[in-house]
């Protein structure tokens with residue numbers, strides 16, 4: 078049986094963008110509850126996320142940006158960086174744990190201590206550009222993990238697959254000029270953040286889909302567009318920007334995926350890794366705001382990662 082790690086930290090609950098904000102700590106509570114209800118906690122290895130170090134973060138974000146983020150943390154209450162994205166006193170602790178989770182997952186997988194990992198963390202990361210917080214994101218967790226694999230472990234090629242309903246503009250911003258990292262995504266378009274349809278670099282396989290897209294069309298695109306490009310790239314490790322806001326029940330977007338689609342795409346990614354001669358997969362939570370469908374989808378995704 079596969080050993081799958083579940084990496085999180087209680088500090089990720091500290092980040093609060095105000096009452097009724099959809100990106101809230103209840104998301105992690107819902108995932109925990111569903112994990113236990115499914116009996117999955119017996120089969121996973123649990124780890125506390127460490128704080129990401131400055132060295133790890135500066136592989137993606139400039140120092141001036143990190144300084145600016147630290148200086149923006151309010152002593153009390155909430156400070157908005159944009160209409161969607163706000164900081165509270167606990168935000169940087171949560172953000173450093175979220176980035177640290179991906180780094181730890183990468184270390185554990187590459188040291189063969191576990192086979193793969195899911196990081197249940199917030200704030201999410203894929204909208205965070207090199208020097209811009211936006212879309213509920215501050216540090217680009219998946220980008221920091223991918224650069225860690227390249228720079229600290231000496232990998233030469235990795236991939237990031239992103240099935241969040243929104244385009245991962247931050248991830249594209251970081252890796253647009255770094256062909257060691259293939260990004261493969263599907264995202265609703267035109268839709269926030271209104272990017273992703275214009276980059277023609279061969280290592281950026283970002284596929285826009287219209288509102289109303291369902292699982293059969295999603296699977297066709299994965300089969301026709303992602304997998305051939307990824308096979309050619311031969312990534313030595315695959316990161317997943319695992320957003321679950323493309324679920325049918327999630328009002329944040331208008332794409333109609335269901336749990337079986339998340340299981341299917343996870344199995345495709347696992348099979349691709351094996352074709353590339355390894356099982357190195359690190360999955361990091363991005364969006365997903367309808368609490369029930371988020372938690373059910375995460376459990377389905379983890380079961381597929383763990384072959385349960």
Ligand SMILES: [Zn+2]
Pocket residue numbers: 241242243320322363364365
């Ligand atoms: Zn999203």
